[in-house]
Amino acid sequence: ALHNAELFEEAKVAKAKAEDANEAKSAFLSTVSHELRTPLTSVLGFAKIIRKRLEDKIFPAVTVDDQKIKRTMKQVSENLDVVVSEGERLTSLINDVLDLAKIESGRMEWNFKPIFLQDVISRAVSATSSLFEQKKLQLVKKIPENLPLVSGDEDKLIQVVINLLSNAVKFTDKGKISIEAYEDKGQVIFEIQDTGIGIADDDRHKIFERFRQAGDTLTDKPQGTGLGLPICREIIEHHGGIIWLNSEYNVGSTFFFSIPIIGDVASKQPMQLDRILNSLKKQIKHTSLKNLEEVPTILVVDDDTPIRSLLRQELGEAGYQVKEAANGKAALDMVRISKPDLIILDVMMPEINGFDVAAVLKNDPATMDIPIIILSIVQDKERGLRIGVDRYLTKPIDTEKLFHEVDELLEQGVSKKRVLVVDDDVSAVKSLTDVLTARGYKVVEANPDNLLETAAAHKPDIIMLNSVINGDEKTLKELKFQKGMENVMFFVYQ
Template sequence: MKKNHSTKNSIRIKLLITMISLIVGLLTVLTFIQISTQKIVLKKEFGRRIELMKNNLVEKGKILSDNLARQTENNIASYNFSNAAEILNKTVHEYQELDYIILMDSSCMVYTHTLHPELQQEKLSGEEDLFAASRRNPTIYEFSRNTTSFMEIIIPISVSTEQWGTLRLGFSLNTLNNEILNSRNEIRKKIEEMVLRSVLTSILFVVIGVIIVYILSTRLSKPIVKLTESARLLANGNFTAALNLKITSKDEIGILAASFIEMSNNLKASYEKLEEYSHTLQQKVEDRTRELKDANQKLQDLDKAKSGFLSTVSHELRTPLTAIIGFTNIIKKRLDTFIFPQIETNAIKSQKAIQQIKENINIILSEGERLTNLINDVLDLAKIEAGKIEWKRHQTSVTEVIMNATAATTALIEQKGLALNVDIEKNIPDFYGDKNRFIQVVINLISNAIKFTDKGAISCYAKQTDNKIQVTVMDTGVGIAPENLEKIFDKFKQVGDTLTNKPGGTGLGLPICKQIVEYHGGSIHAESEPNKGTAFSFTIPLRADV
């Protein structure tokens, strides 16, 4: 019941949060738009007010400066500087907005300075003074001095059509700035009152919205909670949970409840069938697994019997085969030493008979050696698979392995008129492994290359790649078809037609190479293109953790 209660609260809370978020978002947007609009209106009104006050001040200054300029020019023309100074000082006292008046000639010599009388007959050199002296037309100039803002109206003074100097009327902008500050504070208060009213209105709407949403969420969540609880019971395997579900509404929730009841009944029927199928399938799997185990055991027994048979036969064949090869060598030696020299060789029939006997003896010896190699390969492979081979692992030089292998196969290479290329990377490190076994691997790969190469070269490369040694034996022979590349490492598998022009073999050389390389933690693979050649490569770790 506790879980049911938490589900109910979850649905109701989600509905409340959703609706409240919508209401708050809508009210926020509307409030923002209203405040922004009013703010723009107030700012425009504020700007117009500032512009009006400033224009009034400028207009008043222009009228005053024109009057003073005419009077000053008349006084200067009559050299009545004292009267000019008196008029200027009187004007400053009469106009509150006027802060100072400066009368100076074109050389910045002061004749009247209402703010600093002590500067009379002194030359001014400030930035504002030089700027005013350079004006040839009436100019309005604003600047700040000691945190005080001024607007200065500059009027050129002319005598007899020539500019004599400049009359400067300085109006303090502090009063104007105070009025601007008051207007700004007034606008801020209006905005704050507007925000407060909007917030209170929003809170009222939110409260009303919460009450409405709570009532709606309660009505909507009840049938959903029932469906949720029934679904939970159904998930736990109670297929009768839907029978107690009573929702009679005709809206989407009612349709969902009807569909849920139908689904529950279908699941119940399917579950019963599934249990029946599962029981039958389990029995079949057990029977099949038992059959596979028996078959696998038989295959293992047959493989062990095959390996044992091959090992036994190989041992049994080695002794008589050794005797055959030995006695054949003795017979060949005796015939060459004692018999053939005594036979009359002038007769053609005698020569043919002697030649035929020699060829037959050589065939016996070569086939005997081939059988001996086959027996040795079978024994080696059987020992490796049985884990009975004795590995002599130690730090081994790759260079020594390749040099020993190429020395052992040089005669075969020269016999076929092939070239031998050896390229070993400088400072290549030693690896940990059985030296003799890897010599056997390289000999097998070179011998294979010689067998299937009639012209061209046999190449042997060695290099370090990361933490591994890679050795590659490459030929320019007949190559291997792509579909046969995966089969060449299978036991007793030979690719090609050994009855025509392709050399024969035991079919165990490459499987033995693979067993030796993989025992040392390495891998071997082949790449080939028909009629262009084959490359066998194997890699071994510098330190095999075996």
């Protein structure tokens, strides 16, 4: 009995040490990945700028008959393409490591909503089209237009399809790749089939394990981290589905995954007008800003000088007036002196971090309507949106996405915030609602009796209360301690 007790204690100590080591590994992976993001953002961003300047302005202006100079120009252009493509590949690898660290620590953010799987496939195919062109592979799509709605995180599912398509291209030298989707027994089944090298029987159990890859790593150079498929499995299983494969060595592989459809909602397809308009808006460049007499001013707040320089060049080239601040305190001072039209804000800065800067600006009536885009290596979107920032993007910078958000927010003209108006005077509620709505705010109305329920359901950024009903301090304290309501502003009027 004593011997068993000793063994039990030793096992407990060993388990605790193993858990500590695993946590330390996850923390190390997360820290290193974050530290790599900042210099990678600069390298990738400036490489793209140099390539664009050469192709748009310098090469067209050079007229030479010397074949040697022409070859050199072509070589420079090809070298820059390699720098950009390798930078993007490194970004993908870092994202995989970060995703793993977040999954292991339970900090992965999920944004579930009803989605059209046709859109998921379309965006994934568009993102991987250049891979098919490079290897001259044919992509065959069998996607019906009437696929039922599913509840899912659109970006995460796009990530899964991109990963499976990229793998299919990577291991296929000739032939074709097909992607198919269909409904079966309350689920949507995806199939991605290739005519590549296939997977040997001995290797099939490895491919969904972390940091494991099929093949002999001494003779077959590993292509990636071995994290793509394990992360795909985590994403699909979180959606209530499963992922599996059929493969024959030297013939090809077929990967399958399933996503449950939404019960009753699936039979009631919503109007697709919003979807069509959103798709059109994504394709149309916002040109109305260029016709404005006053050039919009954007304040870039980042303690990293190369990042500020990169954004200044990119935004300046797009026609915006750019101001810079190297830290949060300087940014607050500049905003008070002259209000910018939009702020791009980093999180990790000395003295005052970006979240605190955003909280100060969003809690001040004089600055709360300035749109704020957080652009950071820190992935804490939920906290940013809770404070009231309008968009949350992560580094390395996706220039196209950043410009889209900047254009959209400037066109919108005012930061959209949710306001809950609480009053038993119907006319007062109507007056406030009309005024706030005209200013671009989203207004929810409530009376004192259903205040708690309405606030919990809508999670407003501002609660406006009549001082006559403000006597119940207990209710206000309950509100402040509800999850997601920690940063709500209370405006009391009479």
